[in-house]
Amino acid sequence: MRGLTTVFRKEVRENIRDRRALFNSLLLGPLLFPLLFVGMMWFLESAERERQEQTLELPVVGAEYAPSLIRFFEQQGVQIEPEPENPEALVQNQEEQVILRILPEYPEQWSLGLPAPVEVISDPSRQETNAAIRRVKMLLAAYGSQTASLRLQLRGVSPQLASPIMVRDVDLSTPKSRAILAVIFLPYVLMITAFTGATHLAMDTTAGEKERKSLEPLLINPVARWQIMTGKMITTTVFAMASLALTLVSFRIVLPYMPVGAFGMDLTLGVETLLRILLVISPVAILAAALLTLLASFAKSYREAQSYMGLVILIPMIPSLIFMANPIKAEAWMMNVPLFSQNILIGEIIRGEAVPMAWYGMSFASTMVIGLVLAVIAATLYNRPKLIFSGS
């Protein structure tokens, strides 16, 4: 084991001096992702608030047919705009978000007590107009039910007859379980970080060593090749773990500055939670280090290795993308699938759900086994002379 620790110490020392390694493993993930997350939340929240607080400016066609409806709108704080020339074109050209048209038969129908027609001209496929559309429809509905109540009372009928059902919301979601965005985003970020944290080192210690022509002299030393490779993979794992730990710490620092109220989220990552997440994800770091080292060992140069990595980085995204598209209920068998199980477990930890201890064990063991199998293959790879000399 002397050789193994020597290789490990040397790789750590060398890579700590490498700005590229530090940037990739210890800066990129830990800084970029939390900032991205917080930035995204701020943007979403401020956009939402802006839309809610804005005065609604509503162009109305045929305002003269329904003066009392217009008065109601004005009382509710809507600013009525003069009649436009071609309302459909204005909405299509995105010059107006929503336009109300009162049809000429409105007064006659109204006085007969028949449904009086109005048109809401809009394009709901444009996400940013939905708040305005919703508001116009809500106001119309409110005016309608107010009028209906009055009409019923005039005829001596209790308005309650017209609302046979009363709906009451009993909301059982806790503030934590509403932290949907975080539940999806954090596992996703951590999976990617486990891989990005390992990528540079996995390439530098194998393909990079070959490219710099230091692999052959290294292998002439009286140390078993599996020890050399294992020393390298442990270094890679340590850097990936450091990258993960820093990312978690930086999330913890950054979370209090997030606009929590708007999303009803209560997301405090306590030290215990952080450690639990780190423990859950640690076998992924080993898996990533082994897989990336295995692949990079086949490459003749750092650049060639990089071209493989582009595809590999998709792997940690797959579970998150599947869960985003199709949220499924966590079940025991999923704990045997690496990356999926960690995704689920981290989500549950953030939501504050109790998870059976056996699940942690299954997730840890299954990922570890696959990681170690890959590591054993990678460790024996340089027993093939072909791979040592390729490219030289």
Place this chain on the structure above:
Amino acid sequence: MIVVRNLYKSFGDVKAVNGVSFEARDGEITGLLGPNGAGKTTTLRMLYSLLPPDGGEIRIDGLDPVHDAMEIKRTLGVVPDSRGLYTRLSARENIAYFGELHGMSKREIGERIEELTETLDMGDFIDRRTEGFSQGQRVKVAIARSMVHRPQTVLMDEPSNGLDVMSTRALREYIRSLRRAGQSVVLSTHIMQEVAALCDRIVIIAKGEVAADGTAEELLQRSGCDSLEDAFVKLIGTEEGLLA
């Protein structure tokens, strides 16, 4: 003492080494001379147990590189064709890394590096990072790290490749000092003058086979030529790949 008998190695259809035999004695410098692609590097790689031979026998001080790979690696000092250094480590750290891989103690390594710094005249750059080193400085560090464990047998693949005149002189002087210390040195080269200036015995290799073998005088006699260069051309039967 190295004994090579009937060594074979092919890569696919290419017979890189085709029945090579020679001996290299202690206290002598043996030169493997041959054009590029003659099989010199492949032969050396089999000697330092990085490639398994397809056939034949190798004994280095009685050890077999196939079965006693670890033992052999402990007794060999190898300067291979690839001599990349770790550019983020200093020259001293590069050498110490190999010393540690050989299981030497910190103190032993420290003393040995002082010694090698003296012999190879590395005092000016021993504590600098090797990034941006000149070719000559790099070769010195590569030699120092391969000699850190005081090997009895030394293998060098084209050691003077890319060196200027001054560095080449220093290198030759160092190789002679190894001979004086009674070590066995084998170096491969395609440069005529190198063997003439340095080697006690010359093994001429062409197309994976030994074309001739002996001291410089023996080779001259056998070929009936006046100069080693003519002898070399005559013995391998072509001028291809020859660099005087």
